[in-house]
Amino acid sequence: MNRVKLKLLYVFLCLSGMMLSILPVRAEESSYMPPHLIQSVSEQDIYEGLVALGLLECPVLEVPDCEKAYENVRNCVVRVNMGNAYGSGIVWQLTEDAVIVATNEHVLEYWDDSTGFLYFPQGYYANARILGVSKEYDVGFLIADRDNFSYEELQKLQYACAEEAVYDKLKPGDAMFCVGSGAEVGTTEYHEGTMEDAWYYVDIFENDMLYGYGFAKAGMSGGGTFDGYGHLIGMISGGTQRNETASVPLPSIMAAYEEITGEAAT
Numbered sequence: 001m002n003r004v005k006l007k008l009l010y011v012f013l014c015l016s017g018m019m020l021s022i023l024p025v026r027a028e029e030s031s032y033m034p035p036h037l038i039q040s041v042s043e044q045d046i047y048e049g050l051v052a053l054g055l056l057e058c059p060v061l062e063v064p065d066c067e068k069a070y071e072n073v074r075n076c077v078v079r080v081n082m083g084n085a086y087g088s089g090i091v092w093q094l095t096e097d098a099v100i101v102a103t104n105e106h107v108l109e110y111w112d113d114s115t116g117f118l119y120f121p122q123g124y125y126a127n128a129r130i131l132g133v134s135k136e137y138d139v140g141f142l143i144a145d146r147d148n149f150s151y152e153e154l155q156k157l158q159y160a161c162a163e164e165a166v167y168d169k170l171k172p173g174d175a176m177f178c179v180g181s182g183a184e185v186g187t188t189e190y191h192e193g194t195m196e197d198a199w200y201y202v203d204i205f206e207n208d209m210l211y212g213y214g215f216a217k218a219g220m221s222g223g224g225t226f227d228g229y230g231h232l233i234g235m236i237s238g239g240t241q242r243n244e245t246a247s248v249p250l251p252s253i254m255a256a257y258e259e260i261t262g263e264a265a266t
Contacts, residue, residue, distance in 0.1 A: 043151035048096050050155060056094055058158045064228025066177045066192045072230045074188055076160045077223050079119040079181040080142070082110040088180040088223035089118065089142065090235065091159040092257070099126070099144045099157065102253055103222030104237055105133050108140040118144055119185055122156050132260030138205055138237050138248055139256035160224060160232035167233055167250045170198045175228035176212055178236050178245060180220025189223075191215040193245060195233075202238075202246050210234040210247040 050056050058073045076091040080103050087107035093100040101118060113129040120126065126148035133140035146154065174195040182189050193214020200211035210225060216239030225234035225247040234247030248256075258264050 043155070047151045047154045051094050051096060056155075056158050058161050058230060060161050060230040061228075064175055066175055066228050069226060069228060069230035070177060070179065070190050073158075073160065073224065073226055073232075074179060074190070075121045075156075076158045077179045077181070077188065078121070079185060080107055080111070080116070080222060081119060081185075082107075082112065082116045085110045086181060086219055087221045088219065088236070090222070090224045090232065091120075091157060092141065092162075092253075094154070094157060094159050097146050099146070099149070099154075100131065101128065101142045101144065102235060102257070103140055103142065104235065104248070105138045105140045106237075107222045108133060108142075111142075118142065119181075120157065121186075121188070122153070123186075124149060124153055134256035134259055136259070137207060137252045137256045139235065139253055141257065141260060160226075161230060162232045162250055162254070164251050164254060166227065166229075166231045167198065170195055170227070170233065172196050176214065176225055176233065177228075178214055178216050178220060178223060178225050178247075180216070180223030180236055183219060189217070189220055193243075195227075198249060200246075205237060205246065205248075207252070208249065209237065210249045212245050212247075213243055214245045215239065215243055216245045 058076050061069055078089045078101060080087040080089045089101040089103040092102040118126045118128050126144040128142040128144040131141040131143040176195045177192045180189045191214050193212050195212045197211040199208040202209045216236050220236050223236045224232050225236055227233050233250050235253055236247050238246045
């Protein structure tokens with residue numbers, strides 16, 4: 001069969017709607033080569049794919065174990081540095097263009113866009129600016145532009161797993177733990193405790209808070225409170241010498257994000 005006849009046959013089969021596998025046909029003096037279908041994938045493509053598929057979310061356990069869960073979430077808690085003062089933050093969302101970090105409004109009272117910076121457990125430093133502060137809750141958000149990182153670095157970041165349905169099922173006595181920045185750059189505070197009340201009114205915050213027994217100290221404000229599986233359930237806001245802790249409830253953090261951005265947390 002010559003090339004003209006082969007071409008006519010191929011057109012006819014396509015028009016007839018028949019689904020056939022077309023095998024390479026060898027001519028007497030030349031061979032058929034299929035087109036190149038494999039294209040190179042860039043680091044940007046990989047990162048954006050990981051974000052789109054939700055693969056940079058911190059994993060959660062099937063059985064509660066605070067120590068194991070801590071290893072899964074420790075990289076989503078960052079240091080918020082403000083000159084001589086510091087606090088903590090939670091990687092809240094990763095987008096194609098930016099890294100969004102949640103922290104306390106009272107931490108951001110000391111923040112200056114020109115001098116403040118974020119330190120990530122992976123060893124990265126990044127400039128950031130205030131995205132917004134809630135009028136109702138002790139919550140604010142910082143945004144670090146993607147240009148602060150290489151795409152290879154972005155692929156190593158993780159954001160907290162935050163599910164409101166999980167919060168609704170919390171009950172007194174549930175295991176929880178708090179994670180915040182340590183006194184030295186690159187160190188982390190980790191303390192286990194128990195949840196006592198998911199909606200306990202605390203006068204100093206003028207809001208219902210996640211109340212429990214554990215430990216929190218200066219510098220941990222803005223860090224994460226997690227359940228035994230590794231779900232984010234709150235943001236550390238205060239502690240007492242009687243080992244009581246108060247955290248902004250996850251639903252309030254979500255409401256603050258929607259208040260500031262006009263977008264529901266995902």
